Amino acid sequence: MMAATVVVLLHAYLYFRLVRDVLPERRWRLVGLLVLVLLAFSTVAAVAVGREIRPELGIPLSWAGYLWIVFGLYTALALLVLELPRALLRRRLDPSRRTALARLLTGAAALFAAGTVGFGVTQARRPRLVRREITLDRLDPALDGMTIAALSDVHVGTINRRPFLRDVVTQVNDARPDLVAIVGDLVDGSVEQLGDIVEALSGLDAPAFFVTGNHEYFSGADDWCEFLTGIGVRVLRNERVAVGRRGAPPGSATLDLAGIDDRTAARSGEAGHAPNLAGALAGRDESRPVVLLAHQPVMVDQAAGRGVDLQISGHTHGGQFLPMGYVVLLDQPVLAGLTRVGRTWLYVTRGVGFWGPPVRVGAPPEITLLTLRAP
Known part of the structure; x- marks a missing residue:
């Protein structure tokens, strides 16, 4: 139950920062929400797949689901660190520039997460x-x-x-x-x-x-x-x-x-x-x-x-x-x-x-x- 709560809260936060703040049009927000829901389910499926079917059949799903959850975690952590400067800058900007700021900070957080996960993957395979x-x-x-x-x-x-x-x-x-x-x-x-x-x-x-x-x-x-x-x-x-x-x-x-x-x-x-x-x-x-x-x-x-x-x-x-x-x-x-x-x-x-x-x-x-x- 605790793990499920964490997954839900993580994806809710990512929705607000990666989708709602970045995509002004409603239809694209719906698409973003659907993508996040599918990614969340991919993580749940990755945990279960090895116990239910032959593990080798679940290799692609495991890589996708597990890499997504840690990428999402590091993205969220980076965005949390950026919350204070984001709040201070937003007060001085009009709505269009606020969207540009959100996209800039989101991109920076995603780059940080991608680099960290990429490094972590290379380390994990080399005892x-x-x-x-x-x-x-x-x-x-x-x-x-x-x-x-x-x-x-x-x-x-x-x-x-x-x-x-x-x-x-x-x-x-x-x-x-x-x-x-x-x-x-x-x-x-x-x-x-x-x-x-x-x-x-x-x-x-x-x-x-x-x-x-x-x-x-x-x-x-x-x-x-x-x-x-x-x-x-x-x-x-x-x-x-x-x-x-x-x-x-x-x-x-x-x-x-x-x-x-x-x-x-x-x-x-x-x-x-x-x-x-x-x-x-x-x-x-x-x-x-x-x-x-x-x-x-x-x-x-x-x-x-x-x-x-x-x-x-x-x-x-x-x-x-x-x-x-x-x-x-x-x-x-x-x-x-x-x-x-x-x-x-x-x-x-x-x-x-x-x-x-x-x-x-x-x-x-x-x-x-x-x-x-x-x-």
């Missing part, structure tokens, strides 16, 4: 490798330099297809991590729709581990857990495993890698799904460090309370495009990067892909290579 080092107090010196490649929010679906995922796999393999952590929101669609694309993850050279994100619970989480297990990705559902350096002989130093279901799992309707951190950590040797995979950063309070050394999360997309980060921070403690809660480190990756608009502004996508250091 970069980000390297960070984290010192864990309990890390065995033999594991100093161990690396974890963190992937989140790939959002394979209508727009992010096989070539995109294959490029991600290639970048990860080139970084030669000891293990790969896929921390949720891998897909936007069912196994039937997207399984042949996601199978590209079988090309990862390092051992790969996965925990569910909220979007898996829109797409058949049980089916995806079974599918990923079948292609060699270990699914961690409120459990932990001992992991060490890639290729190390038996008996080498290890740490605990734990993973929990997403925060939304309990109300998803998927039987038996719910986050259970206590269960994942029960009976562990507390002299060993534990790294937790949890899709949403907000789980860090629980992690800190149970002595987790490092939590790796995604979900936020780093805000994806300005100013959406301010909305995300209403629900999550941090947008991106490394922070500390008590003695627990939290790393929030901006994610590999995007949800909705194929646009990234101020939040470039990342493949994260975390290097663990002993004190």
Whole structure:
């Protein structure tokens, strides 16, 4: 309901500034209104299309609907900034010049929006490798330099297809991590729709581990857990495993890698799904460090309370495009990067892909290579 209200208010404002103020003739205003209504519906259709039909059939509609909504948003933001100078100038102008002023400001706002969206599209399709080092107090010196490649929010679906995922796999393999952590929101669609694309993850050279994100619970989480297990990705559902350096002989130093279901799992309707951190950590040797995979950063309070050394999360997309980060921070403690809660480190990756608009502004996508250091 809130999203629908925002869409209606956005298009109402755009009607007044892009149509009514710019087009003096009534018939052209009606045409402009009809165009805005169709564009609004294209956005609604883009959200629904991947869930109702095969995603590849909705590619043109998804691009059109999603690009329009973010273009409209940036146009509206630019026009809002121009409201004060517009109001001051209008007092000194006759009606004909007021129309000319409205057209000038509308053109400027549209150019700003087009440039911003164009830049954001180029950024969204180019995830970069980000390297960070984290010192864990309990890390065995033999594991100093161990690396974890963190992937989140790939959002394979209508727009992010096989070539995109294959490029991600290639970048990860080139970084030669000891293990790969896929921390949720891998897909936007069912196994039937997207399984042949996601199978590209079988090309990862390092051992790969996965925990569910909220979007898996829109797409058949049980089916995806079974599918990923079948292609060699270990699914961690409120459990932990001992992991060490890639290729190390038996008996080498290890740490605990734990993973929990997403925060939304309990109300998803998927039987038996719910986050259970206590269960994942029960009976562990507390002299060993534990790294937790949890899709949403907000789980860090629980992690800190149970002595987790490092939590790796995604979900936020780093805000994806300005100013959406301010909305995300209403629900999550941090947008991106490394922070500390008590003695627990939290790393929030901006994610590999995007949800909705194929646009990234101020939040470039990342493949994260975390290097663990002993004190």
